[in-house]
Each structure stands twice: as C-alpha cells, then as structure tokens.
Amino acid sequence: MKKIEAIIRKSKFDEVKKALHETDVNFFSYWDVTGVGNEKRGRVYRGVSYSTSDIQRRMISVVVSDEFLERTVKVILEAAHTGSVGDGKVFVSTLEEAYRIRTKESGGDSLI
Amino acid sequence: MEVNAVLDLMWIVVCGILVFFMQAGFTLVEVGFTRAKNTGNIIMKNLMDLAIGSLGFWIIGYTIMYGEDVGSFIGVPELFYSVQDDMHNLFFQTVFCATAATIVSGAIAERTKFSTYLIFSLIITTVIYPISGHWVWQGEGWLTSLGFIDFAGSTVVHSVGGWAALVAATLVGPRIGKYVDGKSTAIPGHNMLYGALGVFILWLGWFGFNPGSELAISGDSANNVAGIVITTNLAAAAGAVTSLFVTWMKYGRADVSMTLNGALAGLVGITAGCAAVTPGGAAIIGVISGIVVVFSIEFIDQVLKVDDPVGAISVHGVVGAVGTLCVGLFATDGGLFYGGGFGQLGVQAIGVVAIGAWAMITAFIVLFILKKTIGLRVTEKEELEGLDMHEHGIDSYPEFGSNLDK
Numbered sequence: 146m147k148k149i150e151a152i153i154r155k156s157k158f159d160e161v162k163k164a165l166h167e168t169d170v171n172f173f174s175y176w177d178v179t180g181v182g183n184e185k186r187g188r189v190y191r192g193v194s195y196s197t198s199d200i201q202r203r204m205i206s207v208v209v210s211d212e213f214l215e216r217t218v219k220v221i222l223e224a225a226h227t228g229s230v231g232d233g234k235v236f237v238s239t240l241e242e243a244y245r246i247r248t249k250e251s252g253g254d255s256l257i
Numbered sequence: 258m259e260v261n262a263v264l265d266l267m268w269i270v271v272c273g274i275l276v277f278f279m280q281a282g283f284t285l286v287e288v289g290f291t292r293a294k295n296t297g298n299i300i301m302k303n304l305m306d307l308a309i310g311s312l313g314f315w316i317i318g319y320t321i322m323y324g325e326d327v328g329s330f331i332g333v334p335e336l337f338y339s340v341q342d343d344m345h346n347l348f349f350q351t352v353f354c355a356t357a358a359t360i361v362s363g364a365i366a367e368r369t370k371f372s373t374y375l376i377f378s379l380i381i382t383t384v385i386y387p388i389s390g391h392w393v394w395q396g397e398g399w400l401t402s403l404g405f406i407d408f409a410g411s412t413v414v415h416s417v418g419g420w421a422a423l424v425a426a427t428l429v430g431p432r433i434g435k436y437v438d439g440k441s442t443a444i445p446g447h448n449m450l451y452g453a454l455g456v457f458i459l460w461l462g463w464f465g466f467n468p469g470s471e472l473a474i475s476g477d478s479a480n481n482v483a484g485i486v487i488t489t490n491l492a493a494a495a496g497a498v499t500s501l502f503v504t505w506m507k508y509g510r511a512d513v514s515m516t517l518n519g520a521l522a523g524l525v526g527i528t529a530g531c532a533a534v535t536p537g538g539a540a541i542i543g544v545i546s547g548i549v550v551v552f553s554i555e556f557i558d559q560v561l562k563v564d565d566p567v568g569a570i571s572v573h574g575v576v577g578a579v580g581t582l583c584v585g586l587f588a589t590d591g592g593l594f595y596g597g598g599f600g601q602l603g604v605q606a607i608g609v610v611a612i613g614a615w616a617m618i619t620a621f622i623v624l625f626i627l628k629k630t631i632g633l634r635v636t637e638k639e640e641l642e643g644l645d646m647h648e649h650g651i652d653s654y655p656e657f658g659s660n661l662d663k
Contacts, residue, residue, distance in 0.1 A: 194443075
C-alpha cells in the first residue's frame with residue numbers, strides 16, 4: 146500500500162477530483178494548507194503596502210494498493226498541471242497497514 | 258392633536274429609528290475591519306455604548322444639552338427628563354448622542370479594556386457631547402449667536418466623536434505589531450462583507466440623520482426634507498467615487514475598505530451643510546471629503562503613527578471639520594463662493610476649533626484619569642489571544658476553529 150500526498154492549486158482541485166474518480170480512485174481526504182514559499186506577493190491594505198509569502202494550496206491524501214500507484218500519480222500530475230511556478234508537489238510513501246473500522250478488514254481489502 | 262403636528266412628530270420618530278439602526282452599521286464596520294478574535298468585544302462595546310448612552314442621556318445629558326440656557330454655555334441639568342409632549346425629541350437626540358459615543362469605539366478597537374470603555378461612554382454621553390451640543394443646537398448657545406451652521410452635526414456629533422477618538426487612540430497606543438521598527442504594518446480586517454454591509458446600513462441610516470434634522474415634514478419642510486435627501490445621497494456617492502479613483506491611482510487597485518470609508522466621508526462631510534447647499538455643492542463637498550479621507554487615513558497611520566483600525570478619526574473627525582468649513586464656502590446664503598465673503602467661513606472655523614478643542618481637552622482629562630486609575634489597555638497576553646476569550650470568555654466563531662493564537 147502506498148500513501149500519495151499531493152499539494153495542488155485550489156483552482157485545480159475539481160479537475161483532479163474528477164480525474165481521480167475516472168481512474169476509479171473514489172476515496173480520498175483533502176484539506177486546505179498554507180505554506181511559505183519564495184514568492185512574495187505585494188499587497189496594499191488601507192494605504193500600507195505589505196508583502197506576504199503565505200501561499201494557499203490544497204492537500205489531497207490518497208491511500209492506494211500498489212497496483213493503483215502509477216496511474217493515480219499520473220492522473221494527479223496531469224490534472225493539476227498548468228506549467229507555471231507553483232503547481233505543487235506529489236509525495237509517495239509506503240504505508241504499513243490499513244484497517245476498516247466497521248468490518249475490521251485489513252490490507253488492500255480495507256481500501257475498496 | 259393637529260394633523261401637521263402629528264406628521265412632524267412621526268417624521269422625527271421614524272428618522273430616530275433610522276439613526277438607531279446606524280448602531281448596527283457602526284458595529285459591522287468595526288467588526289469587519291478588525292480581527293475575528295475581537296468580534297465579541299466589539300459587539301459588546303457597540304451594544305453597551307448605546308444602552309449606557311440611552312440611560313445617561315435620559316438621566317441628565319438631555320437637559321444639559323437642551324435645558325434652560327446658562328451663560329450660553331450649558332443647560333440647567335434636571336434629572337430623569339420626562340416632559341410628556343417632548344419625548345420624540347428626547348428619542349431623536351438620544352440616538353444622535355449614541356452615535357457620537359460609538360465613533361470612539363472603532364479607533365481604539367482590539368486593545369482597550371472593556372470596563373474603561375464603558376466608563377468613557379457614560380462620560381461622553383452625559384458631559385462632553387451635551388455641553389458642546391448646547392453651544393450649537395439649544396438655540397441660545399454662544400456658537401448659535403455667532404451664526405455657526407451645523408445642520409445635522411458634522412461637528413456637533415461626528416467631530417466630537419472623531420477628536421475624542423484621536424485622543425483615545427493616542428493614549429491607548431497602537432495594537433501590538435502595528436508599528437514594527439517605526440514602520441506601519443498592515444493588519445487586515447477579517448471580513449470585508451461585514452464592513453460593506455455596515456456602510457450600506459450607515460448610508461441608509463443617514464437618510465434619518467440628515468433629513469430628520471429638519472425636525473419637521475409638514476408644509477414647506479417637505480421640500481426641504483427632499484432636498485436634504487438628495488444632497489446627502491449625492492455627497493455619499495461622490496465621496497465613494499472619488500476615493501475609488503484616488504486609491505486606484507495611488508495603489509494600482511480599486512481598494513475596497515478605503516472606498517467604503519470614502520462613502521462614509523461623503524456622508525459626514527455633507528452633514529453640516531445638507532440644508533444649506535445646492536445638489537452641485539453637495540457633490541463637490543463629497544469629492545473633497547473623498548480625497549481628504551484617503552490622505553488623512555495615511556497621514557494619521559504613517560506620519561502621526563496613531564493606530565485607528567477603522568479610520569474613525571479621519572472619517573468623523575477630520576472630514577467632519579472639513580465638511581463644516583465647506584458650509585462657509587458652499588452655503589447658498591452667505592458662502593464664499595456665493596458672494597457671501599469670508600464671514601461665514603470664519604464663523605465655521607471658530608466652531609470647528611472651539612468644539613474640537615473642547616472634545617480633545619475633556620477626553621484627555623477623562624482618559625488620563627482612567628489611565629492612572631483602572632488603566633486603558635488589556636494585558637499583552639489578552640491582546641494577543643483576543644479580547645473575546647479574556648474579556649468575555651467566548652469564541653465568536655467556534656465552528657471555524659479557535660482563534661486562539663497559541
């Protein structure tokens with residue numbers, strides 16, 4: 146089993162979600178994240194200019210069985226792509242075990 | 258009761274109700290332009306200055322302002338005013354008084370002790386505002402004798418609140434993090450929609466504030482009222498449009514919160530002269546107000562380094578003064594631009610300076626005593642974690658995650 150965590154643009158979230166569903170990845174979690182990057186955005190609030198390096202992105206976390214890994218990553222890389230700086234990142238890690246609480250199933254069965 | 262008298266009375270009551278609603282506008286503007294962790298505190302300040310002001314003005318403030326004149330300076334105080342056929346005036350003047358009190362709230366938001374604010378509200382509504390109001394509106398005050406024109410209160414209401422706010426914000430000091438190494442930093446407000454809704458409500462309420470100050474609607478007053486509605490609306494519109502373009506050119510973006518302030522500036526600016534100028538004059542006063550407010554907010558923030566989260570000092574104090582002076586320029590009867598010479602302008606300047614000095618000196622005395630006794634500010638920890646948690650023990654947005662900055 147693998148855990149795929151992707152940090153993507155909020156504006157690309159709907160496309161990524163749709164693409165994942167079309168690849169039969171139907172279950173995943175997501176949340177909004179704030180990161181700090183190199184890019185600084187100049188802003189003015191009530192006459193005072195200030196800059197912020199805070200960047201708003203969305204993180205998706207998907208746990209898949211090994212045979213789903215490649216296509217899931219591929220789908221995210223394609224759907225979240227714009228070609229500009231700031232498209233985000235995808236991290237893959239190995240997951241030791243997963244359980245479904247209701248049935249107490251474990252391993253790949255618990256993911257479906 | 259005769260029909261015209263009933264109409265006049267009803268008009269005053271209805272306008273008083275509209276002015277009452279402005280309290281909601283002030284609350285929303287202040288909440289919107291500040292951070293979520295202080296929302297409950299701002300609600301309480303705005304609710305309680307209205308409540309305390311209503312009681313205080315009834316108990317003694319109204320007669321200090323409108324009681325029998327003593328030396329053109331003050332009315333003879335009588336306790337618990339209850340002249341049966343004058344209750345509509347008590348109501349109308351009470352909501353005006355509460356407006357002056359609530360202006361201070363915005364300038365000292367996010368760091369002032371709640372108990373101190375309550376005491377200050379009581380004093381401004383029972384002493385500071387009624388005495389300077391007496392000079393202009395009682396009929397025998399010394400500024401009335403000079404011929405000072407402040408129809409609905411650019412100076413009597415707004416400047417008094419604005420100058421008291423300047424003194425208060427200076428004595429309380431800036432919010433933690435507002436000035437870093439002597440430079441102003443931005444502390445963005447948490448909800449522009451609240452700010453905008455507040456401005457719309459204030460604009461609406463102003464149709465009670467200015468047209469209501471005609472204090473009648475029967476007979477010839479009907480057309481006067483309609484004229485005042487127009488001058489009020491045009492000045493607000495011109496203020497908003499002017500601030501829009503000033504900020505657009507200065508910052509490269511059409512600035513939301515400054516444009517909202519611009520609309521309010523137009524309203525404050527026209528309040529003194531709404532019955533004395535033409536629609537064209539009103540539009541020009543709005544333009545002047547819209548320019549002045551932007552530069553004044555920047556000057557107070559970046560040069561004087563007085564932290565005023567909502568711009569109350571500029572909108573009500575500075576523009577209130579400018580609007581009052583504009584009567585000396587644009588009044589069709591006696592204004593400089595209508596061949597009236599400098600006479601009216603001079604009188605307007607005397608009124609602006611006298612009432613400005615009165616408000617600042619009295620506010621300073623009261624706040625200085627409060628500073629030396631119970632203190633003006635919350636502790637650093639309370640300020641950083643939010644006044645909601647420490648002064649009131651609640652989180653105003655519990656379902657959006659705690660605002661506690663731990």
